[in-house]
Amino acid sequence: MPEDIKVLFTPTDAAVGGLAGFQAAQAIDDCMEAWTKALRSLAGMVGSTADAVGSSAKGFTHEDQERRKAFLGPTLQASAHRASTRRTVGTEHAGLGAP
Template sequence: MSTPIGGATRGFWIEPNEVHKAAEAARKVAQDLPQDIKALFTPTDAAVVGLAGFHVAQAIDDCLEAWTKALRSLAGLVDSAADAVGSSNKSFTHEEQERRKTFLGPYAPGVSPPGLSHPYTSAPPSANGGY
């Protein structure tokens, strides 16, 4: 998601596309978890039926309920994290565009300021000492 910058510049070069991919991957995990939870029911129900009359049957059923709650909570946390990463990526991209406008000045889209063929904000990391 980020590349260390070397040379006189210290910090990280953020790759918005990679941040977006991370948010989407987290969102997919959050969406897949409910299906994964459903996969727990068949073998657990079979065990409870097979152990009917034993105290362990109720314990297994209680354990399934606890796992279900925990995994649903985890899905919610992962989904919230995906939202946060996606939101920070949008904020970063918006700020980068605003800073780019500041560097470019009041030029028409596609027109570069005199003497600047590549504005700093659109240059690759290697242009300022990055890798």
């Protein structure tokens, strides 16, 4: 998004140039600088938040897998693995693919 703000520079610069000598020219320029700064800050915050959400999701997935393993225990884990292996063996040749 910060790069997208550049499309506003040309019309803003034209307005500032057309109002040379007027206080409005400086006000428009100051406004554009303030908005540019605010939008860059917002883009940074959104990016940081997205990273945090992704990290949180990975943490929940990992924790869920660990809880599953703890619930099943070593004996049931091996049994579940053997059962999933049996379900997929031979399905490739029948054109069924993995379930």
